[in-house]
Amino acid sequence: MKSFLKTLFTVSLCVLSLSGCKKDFEDLASEQWKPILAIPLVNSLLTVDDILNEFNHPEEVIILPGDLVALNYKGELFSFQPSEVLVIGDSYINETLTIDNTLANELDNSSAPLELPFLLELPMELDPIEISISEVKIANGSLESVLTRLQDEFISGELSINELLDQNEDPLSISFNGDEPIGQEEIQSIDLAGYTLLPFLAPPFEHKISLSGTLSLSNNSMNTATSGELLEISLALSDLVFEHIIGDFGNIKISQDTDTIELNLFDNIQGGLFSLDEVILNLNVINSFGMPFVIELDEVESINQNTGVVTQLFLSDLELEGQEILGGPAEEVLFTFNDQNANLTSLIDPAPIDVIFDINAFTNPDGPPPPEDLNFISDQSAFHVDIDLILPLEGYALDFLLTDTIDMDLSFDQYEEIDSLEFKLFTENGFPMEIEFQAIFLDGTLTPLDSLFMISTPIIAAAEIDINGNVIQAMNETTYISFDNERADALEQADHILLRAIFNTTSSNEPEVVRITDAQDLSVQIGVKIFGELEL
Secondary structure, eight states: OHHHHHHHTHHHHHHHHOTTTOOOOTTOOSSEEOOEEEEEEEEEEEEHHHHHTTTSOGGGEEEEGGGEEEEEEEEEEEEEOGGGTOEEEOEEEEEEEEEOHHHHHHHHTOSSOEEEEEEEEEEOEEESSSOEEEEEEEEEEEEEEEEEEOSSSEEEEEEEEEEEEOTTSOEEEEEEOOOSOTTOEEEEEEEOTTOEEOOEEETTTEEEEEEEEEEEEEOOSSOOOOSEEEEEEEEEEEEEEEEEEEEEOOSOEEEOOOEEEEOGGGTTEEEEEEEESOOEEEEEEEEOSBSOEEEEEEEEEEEETTTTEEEEEOOOOEEEOOOSSTTSOOEEEEEEEOTTTSOTHHHHTTOOSEEEEEEEEEEOTTSSOOGGGOEEEETTOOEEEEEEEEEESEEEEEEEEEEEEEEOOOOOGGGTTEEEEEEEEEEEEOSSEEEEEEEEEEOTTOOEEEESSSSOEEEEOOOEEOTTSOEEEOEEEEEEEEEEHHHHHHGGGOOEEEEEEEEEETTTTSOOOEEOBTTOEEEEEEEEEEEEOEEO
16 A cells, blocks of 8 residues: 555655656746646556555465455464473482491402392483373483492492383493492493483382492402492483483473564554455464374454554464374364454454464373373474464455655755646546545654645545445546645755555445455556746
């Protein structure tokens, strides 16, 4: 619609600058001459694309069946990745193994090695903790073991981690020989890529990895074994990246900041009503998480920042079953809202600039999954909600006010020979709406100085329509605009121009639905008569 304003305002621009219209009278030889010159200025054809692309990207303008024009706003409304659902942090344990007097005496008096079994537990760091994990397939990560002898005895042994299985499903095993001096660390690091972790759950929600092992102890022949600390063992599970996780992920709330769709069409709207017969909101969900979700559209509201009008709407929840098979195709669901299941047109009636969505998602809304169908997440899991808002241009406009302000800089010193101007505006309107147009000239303090018309003038008449709102006949209109020299001189103080256009569809006082189609256009022709008066 801004293109309407710019084209119409060519009239006033020509009044002000006469660029392309200038006529030099200095070489005229007559003592007094009152010439009249007629000059064509504009011959323009505005199509639907010209008008709508002023506000929208070309891909936002689509053609529906029946050549009905629609605006189509698309974008990502809501998304999250696996790290926003579950995080496995680094885990660490440091334990000191001890022996009692009996075992110390037995070690000093034995020529054969003694076997010392032990059992440790490495707690897992999970966020959130209110979940239950049964399997983690590891893509990357490491386990570091540190062994430090605290007595001068020959110590060797093997540590088995029963819940960490290699590709052959054998428990991870770490061997150590105790060759380092007393107090020196014996360090080993294991790459866990390809391992499977099967942690056990200690109620209520503490996941642990059991570490079982056996130490082989041999006397150092000096009979110095004593009761107390024998060996310090440290284990660190770090930089764990999962390929997939299986378990019961509970009822996790995944919150999202509000998201906004900008309707550029209404940026300059200051008032009135723009009522569409239908609004379509498609939400396309792609979910590759293996768990049910419910998406709560807690509140949807439209805001016209210019008028302050806020309209609220509540939509029904979106329910998802989740990806069916680990490694299988993602779940794709299309949710459609329209005036049959939601009063969407109420959001658009006030010509909003922004439509705001407040969204929350919850896992397992109906409770824990059955043991035979646990939840799963993979490193490829993703969740996207894409919005597709379609506004078919079928409806009516009532006193729909569009404004814009532009800067200007005027000087008429070179046009002293011009006595007055008369502009002729001819329009052939194929759109089913009439337009009242006004240009108001403002000084530097935004105080009005003059206007193009004495009152807002319906200089473009609406096309004739049939009972179905289709245009059947374009409408011709001719308007004359006069500007005398005094008015032009006064406008040299103008620094800004306020452009106002009021749109009304045919019979909008009795709201009658009209249709904007791909074939409609507006032809604008402007010419000027220059009335000169020279005293030579």
